[in-house]
Amino acid sequence: MLALRPEHERIFREIYEGNEKWLYQNIVRQIGDPSNTEDILQEVAVAFLFHFNEFLPDYPDNAKQVGQWLLGVAQNKVKHYWRKHYRTLEMEASAELLPNLDTGKDEMAEVEFELPVWLEPEERRMLVLKCMGYNLKEIADEMGISHSTCRMRSSRLVKKLKKYLEK
Numbered sequence: 001m002l003a004l005r006p007e008h009e010r011i012f013r014e015i016y017e018g019n020e021k022w023l024y025q026n027i028v029r030q031i032g033d034p035s036n037t038e039d040i041l042q043e044v045a046v047a048f049l050f051h052f053n054e055f056l057p058d059y060p061d062n063a064k065q066v067g068q069w070l071l072g073v074a075q076n077k078v079k080h081y082w083r084k085h086y087r088t089l090e091m092e093a094s095a096e097l098l099p100n101l102d103t104g105k106d107e108m109a110e111v112e113f114e115l116p117v118w119l120e121p122e123e124r125r126m127l128v129l130k131c132m133g134y135n136l137k138e139i140a141d142e143m144g145i146s147h148s149t150c151r152m153r154s155s156r157l158v159k160k161l162k163k164y165l166e167k
Helices: 006-031 034-058 063-097 105-114 121-131 136-143 147-166
Strands: none
Touching (some): 034 063
């Protein structure tokens, strides 16, 4: 547990509470949910606590830079929230629109059968996993390859599919 001296705690509160209202307004405007906004603000406060000593020597001269840093952290947390939230929505939509792909190999084979015949078996598998909502790291783990290899193969597959669709 991090403990701050009373003077440092006062400065921490002064800086954070001085920025909290406009950070809240900025975040809630982007995500529209007060409960999740509070969670993100808490994550920003924790990040600030861990980096507080970096800003302390120049305080109060760097108050504006600290506010900008806090906003940057909040923006990153919002991006992470939307990536996670979008993936959840994407998976829910996929579950409704696609057949249940994890019930057995027979249904998986039916889906693969409908894919272009010129795709390699690994490309077919990667495409099906992506449609199921897996991210590249999960696909790499599932296929037993490194993340960088998966990223490279995925990029090549996208180019291949774009080229095919352009025809």
